[in-house]
Amino acid sequence: xDNAITVRNLRKTFRLSAKQRKLERTDARTKTAVDDLxxxxxxxxxxGLLGPNGAGKTTTLxxxxxxxxxxxxxxxxxxxxxxxxxMAVRRLVGFLTSELKLEDAFSPDYLFDFFSELHHVDAAVxxxxxxxxxxxxxxxxxxxxxxxDLSTGMKQKTSLAVSLVHDPGVIIFxxxxxxxxxxxxxxxxxxxxxxxSEGKTILLSTHIFSxxxxxxxxxxxxxxxRMVAAGTLPELTGGRPLEDAFFDLYAATAGESS
Amino acid sequence: xxxxALTIAKKELAKFFSNKVSAVVSIALPGLLxxxxxxxxxxxxxxxxxxxxxxxxxxxxxxxPASIEGLASQAGIxxxxxxxxxxxxxxxxxxxxxxxxxxxxFPDGFDRDVAAYDPATGERAPQVEVYYNSTDPDSxxxxxxxxxxxxxxxxxxxxxxxxxxxxxxxxxxxxxxxxGSVVVSIVPMLLLILLFTSCMSIASESVxxxxxxxxxxxxLATPIKRRDIALxxxxxxxxxxxxxxxxxxxxxxxxxxxxxxxxxxxNVYGPxxxxxxxxxxxxxxxxVVVLITMVSALARTTKEAGMYLTPLMIVVMLVGILGMFGGxxxxxxxxxxxxxxNSVQCMIGIFTFDxxxxxxxxxxxxxxxxxxxxxxxxxxxxxxxxxxxAR
Numbered sequence: 305x306d307n308a309i310t311v312r313n314l315r316k317t318f319r320l321s322a323k324q325r326k327l328e329r330t331d332a333r334t335k336t337a338v339d340d341l342x343x344x345x346x347x348x349x350x351x352g353l354l355g356p357n358g359a360g361k362t363t364t365l366x367x368x369x370x371x372x373x374x375x376x377x378x379x380x381x382x383x384x385x386x387x388x389x390x391m392a393v394r395r396l397v398g399f400l401t402s403e404l405k406l407e408d409a410f411s412p413d414y415l416f417d418f419f420s421e422l423h424h425v426d427a428a429v430x431x432x433x434x435x436x437x438x439x440x441x442x443x444x445x446x447x448x449x450x451x452x453d454l455s456t457g458m459k460q461k462t463s464l465a466v467s468l469v470h471d472p473g474v475i476i477f478x479x480x481x482x483x484x485x486x487x488x489x490x491x492x493x494x495x496x497x498x499x500x501s502e503g504k505t506i507l508l509s510t511h512i513f514s515x516x517x518x519x520x521x522x523x524x525x526x527x528x529x530r531m532v533a534a535g536t537l538p539e540l541t542g543g544r545p546l547e548d549a550f551f552d553l554y555a556a557t558a559g560e561s562s
Numbered sequence: 563x564x565x566x567a568l569t570i571a572k573k574e575l576a577k578f579f580s581n582k583v584s585a586v587v588s589i590a591l592p593g594l595l596x597x598x599x600x601x602x603x604x605x606x607x608x609x610x611x612x613x614x615x616x617x618x619x620x621x622x623x624x625x626x627p628a629s630i631e632g633l634a635s636q637a638g639i640x641x642x643x644x645x646x647x648x649x650x651x652x653x654x655x656x657x658x659x660x661x662x663x664x665x666x667x668f669p670d671g672f673d674r675d676v677a678a679y680d681p682a683t684g685e686r687a688p689q690v691e692v693y694y695n696s697t698d699p700d701s702x703x704x705x706x707x708x709x710x711x712x713x714x715x716x717x718x719x720x721x722x723x724x725x726x727x728x729x730x731x732x733x734x735x736x737x738x739x740x741x742g743s744v745v746v747s748i749v750p751m752l753l754l755i756l757l758f759t760s761c762m763s764i765a766s767e768s769v770x771x772x773x774x775x776x777x778x779x780x781x782l783a784t785p786i787k788r789r790d791i792a793l794x795x796x797x798x799x800x801x802x803x804x805x806x807x808x809x810x811x812x813x814x815x816x817x818x819x820x821x822x823x824x825x826x827x828x829n830v831y832g833p834x835x836x837x838x839x840x841x842x843x844x845x846x847x848x849x850v851v852v853l854i855t856m857v858s859a860l861a862r863t864t865k866e867a868g869m870y871l872t873p874l875m876i877v878v879m880l881v882g883i884l885g886m887f888g889g890x891x892x893x894x895x896x897x898x899x900x901x902x903x904n905s906v907q908c909m910i911g912i913f914t915f916d917x918x919x920x921x922x923x924x925x926x927x928x929x930x931x932x933x934x935x936x937x938x939x940x941x942x943x944x945x946x947x948x949x950x951x952a953r
Contacts, residue, residue, distance in 0.1 A: 405776035
C-alpha cells in the first residue's frame with residue numbers, strides 16, 4: 305500500500321518547570337508527551353488520531369508538520385523526513401491548528417497573498433486559488449475586513465484557506481471543528497471529504513467520535529502518548545459504537561498504568 | 563532566499579502602518595516633542611533671565627553728587643533721592659515692588675573728594691557702594707548700568723589708556739566651536755535614548771507580541787528559513803527606527819537655537835559632516851534594533867519584553883551620559899570597537915570637527931559586524947523550540 309505519511313517510533317519529551325511540577329503533583333522533571341508512536345497514513349485517505357485531551361495528539365501533529373523536532377524516531381511525509389529535511393516537509397504539508405493564529409491587523413485577502421508569497425506561489429495561480437477558496441467558504445464577503453473584526457467561524461475559515469495557499473498534497477488538521485458552530489463545522493467536514501475526493505491525504509486529530517465515524521477511513525487511538533489501537537473503523541469497534549470501544553480501550557490502558 | 567526576508571519586512575511595515583495614527587505619532591512625536599519642549603523652555607528661560615527693556619532703571623541714591631545727576635539722566639537711569647540706606651530686608655522688598663531697582667551710597671562731598679584725590683598718596687580713594695539683587699534681572703540691569711556709568715565717569719577724569727574700545731570683534735572663537743560644545747553634550751545621548759525607547763515598543767511587539775498572540779507559530783510552519791524571519795524583522799524595525807531617528811534629529815536641530823538663545827547656528831555643519839552622521843546613526847540603529855530584538859525573543863509576552871529591556875535601556879542611557887563628560891572624542895581606535903559607546907564617540911567627534919575618518923570607519927564596520935553576529939544569534943533563537951513555543 306502507498307503511504308503518504310510514515311511514523312516510526314516517534315518520541316517527544318518536555319521539560320517541566322517547577323510550577324508545572326507542582327501543578328501536576330509530580331517530581332519528574334520531564335513529561336513524555338509522545339511515547340514511541342508509529343503509524344502509517346495511506347495516500348488519499350482521511351486518518352484520524354482519536355484521544356482525550358493531553359494524549360499527545362497535538363504534539364504528534366506538530367512534529368509531522370516540522371514545527372517541533374522529535375527527540376527520537378522519525379517520520380516521513382511524502383518521502384521527506386521531519387528530522388533531516390524539515391523545510392521540505394513544511395513545503396509539502398498544509399497545517400491547521402487553533403494554536404496558529406492570524407494577525408489581527410490584516411484582512412483575509414492580505415494574509416492569503418502574504419502566505420502565498422512565503423510559499424512562492426505564482427501570482428496568477430494564487431489569484432485562481434484565492435477566488436476558488438474564498439468562494440467555497442464565503443470569505444469573499446469579508447475578504448477586506450480585518451481579522452480582529454471577524455467571528456470565530458470566519459477566522460477558522462480564513463485559517464483553513466490560508467493553510468492551503470500552496471495546494472499541499474498532505475493536510476494536517478488539529479481539532480478541525482473545535483469551537484465551531486454546527487453550520488461552520490459542517491462546511492469544514494464537507495470540505496475534508498471534498499479534499500479526499502481530489503486525492504489529498506488528510507491526517508486529523510480529534511476527541512469527537514462522530515467526526516471520526518463520519519469522515520475517517522482509518523483511525524488510531526492515542527492514550528498517554530501511545531497508540532493503543534489502530535485500523536479501519538470496523539476493526540476498531542468490532543461493530544459496536546465507537547464510543548463504547550474507546551472507553552473499553554481507555555479502561556484497559558488506564559488500568560494497566562495504575 | 564533573500565526575497566522571503568523582504569516579504570516578512572514588508573508585512574511588518576504594513577502592520578506598523580495599518581494604524582496610520584499610531585504610526586505617525588510614534589515617528590513624528592519624538593522630534594516634535596523635543597522641538598516644542600525646547601522652544602517653550604527657551605522662551606521661558608529668555609523671559610526669566612533677560613530684563614524688561616521697556617522700563618528705565620530706577621536707582622535710589624544717598625548723597626547724590628551733582629556730577630552724577632546729569633550723567634545718569636543721559637544714560638537713561640532715573641535717580642530718586644534717598645535719605646539713608648535702608649536695611650537689607652527692606653531693600654529686597656523695595657526692589658521686588660519696583661520703586662527702586664538698586665541703591666547707591668555716595669560719601670558726603672563726593673565731587674570735592676574726587677577732585678582732591680591723588681592716587682600717588684596711597685590713601686584710600688573715595689568709595690561708592692551699590693546694592694542690588696542679582697536674582698532680579700531688572701535689578702541686575704540697574705546695577706550694571708550704574709556701575710558702567712561710574713566706570714565711564716572715572717575714566718573720563720583720568721584717561722590714560724583704553725581696552726577694546728574699537729569696533730572690532732575681539733572674541734576669536736569660531737561659531738562652530740560654540741555649536742560643537744553644546745551639541746556634543748546633548749545630542750548623542752538624546753538621540754540614543756529616543757531611538758532606543760521608540761524601537762523598544764515596536765521590536766517587542768514584532769517578536770514577543772507575535773509569540774504572545776500565536777502568530778509566530780503560523781510563520782514558523784511555513785517553509786522559510788528562520789534567518790529570513792530574523793532578517794526581515796530586523797530590517798523592518800530598523801527602517802522605522804531610522805524614520806524615528808530622522809524625526810528626532812530634525813526636532814533637535816530645529817529646537818537647539820531656541821534653547822540656546824540663539825547662541826548656536828546649525829549651519830556650521832557641512833554635507834560631509836551630515837553624511838558621516840547618517841552613516842553612524844544608521845549603523846547604530848541596526849545594532850540597537852538587533853539588541854532589542856534579541857532580548858524580545860527571550861520574552862514570552864510584550865510585558866515581559868519590556869521588563870527585560872529596562873536594564874538594557876539604563877545601560878544605553880549611561881553610555882549616552884558618559885559622552886557628555888568624556889572631554890571630547892577619544893582618539894584611540896579601540897574605543898570605536900565598543901558597541902554603542904563607539905557611536906556616541908563618533909557623534910561627538912563629528913560635532914566638534916575633531917574626528918579621524920579611520921575611527922568613524924571602525925565604528926560603522928564594527929557596528930555592522932555586531933549586527934551580523936546578532937542576526938546569527940537571533941536565527942538560533944528562532945530555531946529554539948524552548949524560546950518560540952514557551953508557555
